[in-house]
Amino acid sequence: MPSPSDLTPWPAAEAEAYRALGYWTGETFGELLTARAAATPDAIAVVDDRNRWTYGELETRATSLAAGFLEHGIRPGDRVLVQLPNIAEFVEIIFGLFHAGALPVFCLPAHRQSELVPIAQASGAVAMVTCHHHQAFDHAALAATLRDKAPDLRHLIIVADRPGAEVPEGMHALDELRSGPRELPTVRASDIAFLQLSGGSTGTPKLIPRTHDDYLYSVRRSAELCGLDSDSVYLAALPVAHNFPMSSPGILGALYAGGTVALAADPTPSTAFSAIERFSVTITGLVPPLARLWVERAEAGATQDISSLQVLLVGGARCPDELARRIGPALGVTLQQVFGMAEGLVCYTRLDDPAEVVLATQGRPMSEHDQVAVVDEDGEPVPPGTDGLLITKGPYTIRGYYRNPEANASSFTEDGWYRTGDVVNLRADGNLVVKGRLGDRVNRGGEKISAEEIEAHLLDHPLIRDAIVVSVPDERLGERSCVFVLAADPASPPALAQIRQFVRERGVATWKIPDLLQVVDSFPETGVGKISRRSLRAELSARAAADS
Numbered sequence: 169m170p171s172p173s174d175l176t177p178w179p180a181a182e183a184e185a186y187r188a189l190g191y192w193t194g195e196t197f198g199e200l201l202t203a204r205a206a207a208t209p210d211a212i213a214v215v216d217d218r219n220r221w222t223y224g225e226l227e228t229r230a231t232s233l234a235a236g237f238l239e240h241g242i243r244p245g246d247r248v249l250v251q252l253p254n255i256a257e258f259v260e261i262i263f264g265l266f267h268a269g270a271l272p273v274f275c276l277p278a279h280r281q282s283e284l285v286p287i288a289q290a291s292g293a294v295a296m297v298t299c300h301h302h303q304a305f306d307h308a309a310l311a312a313t314l315r316d317k318a319p320d321l322r323h324l325i326i327v328a329d330r331p332g333a334e335v336p337e338g339m340h341a342l343d344e345l346r347s348g349p350r351e352l353p354t355v356r357a358s359d360i361a362f363l364q365l366s367g368g369s370t371g372t373p374k375l376i377p378r379t380h381d382d383y384l385y386s387v388r389r390s391a392e393l394c395g396l397d398s399d400s401v402y403l404a405a406l407p408v409a410h411n412f413p414m415s416s417p418g419i420l421g422a423l424y425a426g427g428t429v430a431l432a433a434d435p436t437p438s439t440a441f442s443a444i445e446r447f448s449v450t451i452t453g454l455v456p457p458l459a460r461l462w463v464e465r466a467e468a469g470a471t472q473d474i475s476s477l478q479v480l481l482v483g484g485a486r487c488p489d490e491l492a493r494r495i496g497p498a499l500g501v502t503l504q505q506v507f508g509m510a511e512g513l514v515c516y517t518r519l520d521d522p523a524e525v526v527l528a529t530q531g532r533p534m535s536e537h538d539q540v541a542v543v544d545e546d547g548e549p550v551p552p553g554t555d556g557l558l559i560t561k562g563p564y565t566i567r568g569y570y571r572n573p574e575a576n577a578s579s580f581t582e583d584g585w586y587r588t589g590d591v592v593n594l595r596a597d598g599n600l601v602v603k604g605r606l607g608d609r610v611n612r613g614g615e616k617i618s619a620e621e622i623e624a625h626l627l628d629h630p631l632i633r634d635a636i637v638v639s640v641p642d643e644r645l646g647e648r649s650c651v652f653v654l655a656a657d658p659a660s661p662p663a664l665a666q667i668r669q670f671v672r673e674r675g676v677a678t679w680k681i682p683d684l685l686q687v688v689d690s691f692p693e694t695g696v697g698k699i700s701r702r703s704l705r706a707e708l709s710a711r712a713a714a715d716s
């Protein structure tokens with residue numbers, strides 16, 4: 169079982185208040201599915217290219233998997249890495265784990281060894297559920313490598329490429345696990361339900377423990393604010409394990425509302441528009457670069473009928489105002505901006521907000537009991553209407569990372585506020601405008617890159633003496649990554665293709681591979697005796713932005 173220190177609790181008085189307000193209801197995700205399956209067993213819960221399951225079927229499948237997980241020695245409280253593409257099995261698997269009281273650790277399909285080894289180690293995961301192949305990548309082989317490097321990782325469970333297809337020796341096919349009914353453990357809603365990953369963290373991964381109580385509240389509130397009901401069909405176009413398609417309002421919001429979850433194999437307009445047409449999708453969520461692709465395709469005249477789509481959420485990175493204005497007319501939808509983070513706080517524009525608010529702000533906190541404050545670098549409040557750093561606490565924002573006291577010391581104030589690192593402007597009407605970020609993170613179209621992580625890899629390259637990674641504005645992605653390099657031998661500087669290949673071979677997620685390279689003779693002086701990489705990054709970033 170996880171030790172209590174795995175979860176930094178909310179102060180007792182606040183926890184009591186959230187219960188008294190009816191925010192934390194004591195219901196678990198497993199109980200939610202059981203209740204929905206009892207109420208509307210024949211309603212369609214999940215559809216993808218190959219499957220179509222009712223709530224009754226989903227519940228049967230999930231309880232059967234839960235029995236199998238328990239029979240294979242996965243115990244309540246155990247952590248289980250889940251790395252899957254957008255397939256219906258993702259839903260039955262996570263509910264199987266919820267029913268078994270085990271904790272999914274949500275990994276993304278693009279994660280590779282360099283992300284997954286530290287995640288496996290930090291979470292102490294005993295099992296991994298993954299697919300065999302996806303987009304020409306052998307995930308089962310990756311899982312085998314992880315098993316060699318993470319001693320606790322004992323069970324590898326594989327979703328076979330086709331039903332009945334072979335999986336590598338020493339691994340279990342998911343279908344083998346399905347087992348008869350069995351008594352399931354009692355799960356407490358105040359316990360951790362799963363671990364999410366913080367975007368762009370480095371070193372010991374920042375694992376985010378979310379409880380059933382707090383997360384289900386955020387799901388319920390999101391479903392309300394995004395207008396979900398039992399007729400809603402939510403399309404998971406973004407990678408489904410990410411917090412945004414999971415809960416804003418996401419697949420969990422759709423299931424909470426008794427609606428349908430549809431999964432698209434990828435978010436490109438051709439695949440996703442076909443899914444919208446086929447499954448009569450009513451709502452989905454996208455990062456801005458994808459929203460732009462969809463808008464461009466629709467403006468050019470799409471062949472598919474996407475008229476069922478009513479609401480498009482856009483978030484994960486700042487949506488340019490110009491793009492925001494085109495979304496409604498091009499796609500025939502109501503735009504809803506969302507500014508959220510896996511640590512908790514989620515802000516939405518409301519469906520009935522005036523156009524100015526929807527087009528130019530990232531909305532306001534979803535809970536009346538979210539506390540937000542805008543402060544300077546010393547933690548002092550800035551004058552109203554001035555840009556500053558956003559800090560927050562509330563009924564679904566964590567008070568600490570999982571087993572990571574170091575990150576807790578820097579990311580939380582002594583009185584429990586989470587330092588988002590985002591620079592925002594809080595308008596008089598309560599809506600936030602996101603202006604940027606403090607620190608060393610590139611937000612590449614919603615995918616976060618830690619500058620420090622990539623620099624550490626680059627410093628191992630024989631042709632590189634020193635390297636600094638900065639973000640450069642990019643019309644499509646919002647930001648891209650640029651590496652400034654001091655060559656080990658100025659006569660033979662590295663080429664971009666070489667460093668891209670080097671970083672790829674380090675086994676990092678594809679979006680982290682540097683986009684641009686600038687070889688320089690020296691880094692700018694910071695004016696302080698000690699070299700501050702942070703101020704160097706700021707300076708190089710400004711220079712790269714001016715050049716681009």
Ligand code: OOB
Pocket residue numbers: 365366367411412416482483484485486487505506507508509510511514530588590602605611614616
């Ligand atoms: C979402 O979650 P994460 O954990 O991958 O990233 C959170 C960070 C925020 O701190 C902020 O820097 C950035 O992503 N961000 C935005 C934004 N939404 C997120 N920056 C500007 N404008 C926005 N609308 O990205 C996430 C989680 C739940 C819902 C939506 C996004």
